[in-house]
Amino acid sequence: MSAGTYTPRPGAAPVGRMIAAQALFETKMLLRNGEQLLLTVVIPSLLLVLFSTVDIVDTGDGRPVDFLAPGVLALAVMSTAFTGQAIATGFERRYGVLKRLAASPLPRWALMTAKTLAVLVTEVLQIALLTAIALGLGWSPQGGPLPVLLLIVLGTAAFSGLGLLMAGTLKAEATLAAANLVFLLLLVGGGVVVPLDKFPDAARGLLELLPISALSGGLRDVLQDGAAMPWAELGILALWAAAGLGAAAKLFRWE
Amino acid sequence: MKNESVVQVRGLVKRYGSKTAVDGLDLDVRAGTVTAVLGPNGAGKTTTVETCEGYRRPDAGTVRVLGLDPVADAARLRPRIGVMLQSGGVYSGARAEEMLRHMAKLHADPLDVDALIERLGLGSCGRTTYRRLSGGQQQRLALAMAVVGRPELVFLDEPTAGLDPQARRSTWDLVRELRADGVSTVLTTHFMDEAEELADDVAIVDAGKVVAQGSPEELCRGGAENTLRFTGRPGLDMGSLLKALPDGTAAAELTPGAYRISGTVDPQLLATVTSWCAQHGVMPDGISVERHSLEDVFLGLTGKELRA
Ligand SMILES: Nc1ncnc2c1ncn2[C@@H]1O[C@H](COP(=O)(O)OP(=O)(O)OP(=O)(O)O)[C@@H](O)[C@H]1O
Ligand SMILES: [Mg+2]
Numbered sequence: 001m002s003a004g005t006y007t008p009r010p011g012a013a014p015v016g017r018m019i020a021a022q023a024l025f026e027t028k029m030l031l032r033n034g035e036q037l038l039l040t041v042v043i044p045s046l047l048l049v050l051f052s053t054v055d056i057v058d059t060g061d062g063r064p065v066d067f068l069a070p071g072v073l074a075l076a077v078m079s080t081a082f083t084g085q086a087i088a089t090g091f092e093r094r095y096g097v098l099k100r101l102a103a104s105p106l107p108r109w110a111l112m113t114a115k116t117l118a119v120l121v122t123e124v125l126q127i128a129l130l131t132a133i134a135l136g137l138g139w140s141p142q143g144g145p146l147p148v149l150l151l152i153v154l155g156t157a158a159f160s161g162l163g164l165l166m167a168g169t170l171k172a173e174a175t176l177a178a179a180n181l182v183f184l185l186l187l188v189g190g191g192v193v194v195p196l197d198k199f200p201d202a203a204r205g206l207l208e209l210l211p212i213s214a215l216s217g218g219l220r221d222v223l224q225d226g227a228a229m230p231w232a233e234l235g236i237l238a239l240w241a242a243a244g245l246g247a248a249a250k251l252f253r254w255e
Numbered sequence: 256m257k258n259e260s261v262v263q264v265r266g267l268v269k270r271y272g273s274k275t276a277v278d279g280l281d282l283d284v285r286a287g288t289v290t291a292v293l294g295p296n297g298a299g300k301t302t303t304v305e306t307c308e309g310y311r312r313p314d315a316g317t318v319r320v321l322g323l324d325p326v327a328d329a330a331r332l333r334p335r336i337g338v339m340l341q342s343g344g345v346y347s348g349a350r351a352e353e354m355l356r357h358m359a360k361l362h363a364d365p366l367d368v369d370a371l372i373e374r375l376g377l378g379s380c381g382r383t384t385y386r387r388l389s390g391g392q393q394q395r396l397a398l399a400m401a402v403v404g405r406p407e408l409v410f411l412d413e414p415t416a417g418l419d420p421q422a423r424r425s426t427w428d429l430v431r432e433l434r435a436d437g438v439s440t441v442l443t444t445h446f447m448d449e450a451e452e453l454a455d456d457v458a459i460v461d462a463g464k465v466v467a468q469g470s471p472e473e474l475c476r477g478g479a480e481n482t483l484r485f486t487g488r489p490g491l492d493m494g495s496l497l498k499a500l501p502d503g504t505a506a507a508e509l510t511p512g513a514y515r516i517s518g519t520v521d522p523q524l525l526a527t528v529t530s531w532c533a534q535h536g537v538m539p540d541g542i543s544v545e546r547h548s549l550e551d552v553f554l555g556l557t558g559k560e561l562r563a
Contacts, residue, residue, distance in 0.1 A: 005370075006436035008407040011363030012334040021360040025353075029346055096343030103308055103338040105361050105404070107330060255310075 012105030022106060022114035027121045030084060039183065040079045040126060045133055048072045051193050052137045060195055062224070069134040069141070070219035071192040076126040077152055078190075078212055081119050081159035083183045089115070089167035090175035098254050119156060127152075143222035147229050151222070154237035155215040161244020162211070168252030186212040191220075211240040259286045261408050261439045262307055266316035269302050269463075276302040278463035279316070284408075284456070289430055289440045291454035293447070293549065299463040300443040301341050304410050307441070308338055321408060334362070337406035339397045341413050341443075345385040351396050352381035355403060362404035375399050376425065390417040398426060402433065409433065411442040415449060427453055447549040451475075457549065461557045472521075474552050481520035481546045483528065485539035486512050492535075499531050500524065520544055 012018065030036055051057060052065040059067040092098050101111055131139075166175050188194060190212030196204050207213050218233030262284035269277040277299040284290045292300050305311050306318055309325035309332060318325055323332045345354050352372060359365035372378055375395045380388055388396065394417055401409050414430075415423045430440055430453055444450055450457045451471045459467040459474070467474055475481075489511035496516075497506050504518030516528065525544065532539045 004436055005366065006402065006405065006433050006438055008436075008438055009364040009405040010335040010407055013361055013363050018361050021357060025349075025357045028353075029348055032348055091347065095345070095347055096340055097346055099310070100338070100340055100344030100400070102310070103333055103336070104358065105334040 015107070015110055018106050019110050019114045019117070022111060023117035023121070026088075026115055026118035030080075030088065030118060030122055031125075033088070036084045036088070039083055039180075040076065040122065041129065044072045044076045044079065044126070044130055047075070047193055048130060048133055049137070052134075057194055058198075059193075060197075063138065065134055065137045065139045066141075066224050067195070067220065068193060069130070069139045070223045071216045072130055072134075073127060073152075074155065074190070074212060074216035074219055075187060075192045076130055077123055077155045077215060078159050078186060079183065080122045080126065081156045082163040083179045084122075084163075085115065085119055085160060086163035086166045086179040087176050089164060090170065090172040090179075093167060093254065094172035096255075102254060116156075116160065119160060123152065123156065141223045142226035144228075147222045147227070147234075148219065150234060151215060151218045151230065151237065154234060154241055155211065158211045158215075158237050158240035158244055161241055161246070161248050164248040164252060165244055168248060168254075186210065189213075191216040209236060211237060214240075260284065260319075261286045261321055262290075262441060263319040264303070264307065264316070265318075267303065267306060267313050267318060268315035269299070269306060269311060270314050276463055277306070280460070280463060280465055282458055282465065282468075284439055284441055286439050287434065287437050288455035289434055289442065289453050290456045290458065291450040292441065292443045292458050292460055293445070293450045293553070294443075294460035295445065298460045300460055301412055302463075303460070304412050304441065304443060308336065308410055309333070334404070335407050337401035337404060337409035339401040339409070339411045339414055341416075344397055344400070345393070347384070347386040349385050350382050351377055351385065351388060351392070354385065354396065355399050358400045359403045364405055366403050366405060368403065371399050371403060374429070376422070391419060391422050394418060395422065395426070398429070402429075402438075406438065408439045409441070411440065413443050413445070415444065415446065423449075447553070451549055459549070459553055459556065461553075466556045467552065471549060474549060475547050481517070481544065483516040483520050483525065483542070483544050485514055485528075485532075485542040487514065487532065487537045487539050488512065491537060495535075496528070496531050499527050520546065 048068055051068050102108065163179070166178060170178065189207050190210050191207070192212065196207055196213060199207060208217065214233040214236035218230040221227035221230040221233065260283050262282060264280060264282040267277050267280040268275065280299065280303055282303065292303065294300050302311065306313055307320050307325055309329045312326050320332060321335055325332055355372065356368050359368050372381055375398065377392065377395055377399065380392050385393065385396070394414065398411065398414055401411060415426050418426060427449070430442070433440055454471060457469065457471055457474055458465045491508065491514065493506045493508060497504065500506065500516070501518070501524070504516060504524070506514065506516045508514050518524065529539060
């Protein structure tokens with residue numbers, strides 16, 4: 001390289017361009033990671049196909065796929081916004097990526113915006129795939145798109161807050177273990193593939209307050225039963241989102 | 256421009272719990288120069304540099320970087336500086352080249368990424384993910400990330416740790432090219448030769464304090480006795496030579512024809528000796544100067560080996 005190559009010409013790229021570049025980069029990293037794909041794509045798809053075609057769990061009246069598709073969509077949102085994001089962010093923190101980015105021109109809020117966009121892009125891909133599979137299995141969704149969109153956005157906010165809270169406070173290994181464990185527990189106890197009315201009444205009352213139950217229940221109200229707006233579920237998700245994001249903003253440690 | 260301070264640290268104190276990592280440290284970095292912060296493990300080098308980068312808030316003292324407060328004015332400062340952390344900083348699943356391209360996109364007017372990859376010898380591993388790069392390749396990628404945004408000032412925390420001799424030299428060359436193009440550099444190192452080779456100014460740090468500061472020459476000279484040796488015709492008049500030399504210099508013929516001069520050996524003294532030889536028709540053979548290295552200086556100042 002010739003003289004003058006390194007002559008200083010410092011400056012940040014326009015913030016919109018930085019966010020777009022960062023979101024694209026984070027999405028690439030998410031989609032490249034094999035373990036992440038197992039959680040976000042393989043497991044939800046397998047559950048959908050398996051439980052729709054083999055009579056393992058009694059899903060109540062109606063066709064199994066009409067019950068399962070909303071649950072699996074909720075699971076997909078959780079797998080990306082919570083599990084995947086917690087694990088990825090935990091290791092980014094551990095390997096100094098967040099620290100290094102903090103010294104770059106990218107402001108913190110822009111990084112968080114980009115992360116959210118990456119999560120949303122991944123969710124769109126997941127939802128497209130799962131919807132195609134469900135339609136292939138004979139799914140006939142009811143209801144309108146607006147409540148579904150609202151549920152997914154609030155669900156994403158709630159799970160992101162909880163995922164970032166975990167990633168920003170625990171060690172990366174602890175986050176890895178805990179995020180997977182929570183994924184598994186909520187998969188079973190969150191109305192994803194097992195209807196909550198299979199649980200005893202006392203337990204059910206509590207389980208219904210979980211964000212995953214609110215999301216799967218709300219999606220089912222709309223997509224299976226044609227409800228106009230599942231206010232109760234939206235309310236629960238909004239509370240989780242406020243609590244999770246608020247706690248993450250306060251407690252997240254960058255190093 | 257050359258005398259303008261780009262980093263100004265005054266009385267910096269930084270504690271971690273009850274441990275005082277930096278204990279009243281002063282540091283000045285002149286624009287367009289290379290400053291080496293030299294010291295053993297745990298001396299407080301990283302803590303000092305990271306305070307300048309805005310990662311840590313001083314417990315006492317003031318830090319100004321490019322005239323800004325690194326914490327309060329972080330948003331304005333960060334686009335102007337380049338940072339190489341002592342370790343890490345890259346997504347473990349990212350490929351070397353795409354990581355560098357991504358960093359470039361965060362800047363308004365970045366360097367040509369292909370040329371930079373070529374310059375740092377990363378071409379052969381551009382498609383390798385970070386976790387599969389060798390330690391030295393990871394170091395070079397981190398260095399590339401520090402300079403890709405065309406910063407005015409770069410902070411390099413042990414840029415040559417773990418590099419083979421060739422890569423080390425190539426990193427030195429890059430730092431010199433940065434200086435030639437007007438970039439100011441602060442680097443930390445354990446290596447004496449690195450500081451002597453590269454730095455315009457050296458700050459020797461021990462236990463959180465600067466124990467000596469100056470150009471490598473000043474530090475090596477600083478009061479220490481150096482030696483000049485040469486051989487020539489036996490029986491030269493040492494008394495006449497001494498008259499030409501500054502006070503406090505000693506001259507002796509050790510064995511017939513082998514001469515030793517001890518004192519403050521600087522270019523001036525060397526010139527005096529050779530011109531005296533010329534006047535007396537002596538061809539001084541095998542002139543050698545044994546200067547005290549920074550290593551000796553450090554040992555003398557702290558009683559410790561540098562590379563603990
Ligand atoms: N985050 C931290 N928490 C507690 N103590 C710390 C922390 N960072 C550094 N220290 C302590 O502060 C002192 C100075 O550390 P620092 O990393 O600044 O040294 P250094 O000169 O960079 O050393 P090295 O050459 O090993 O990189 C050390 O005793 C270290 O143990
Ligand atoms: Mg260090």
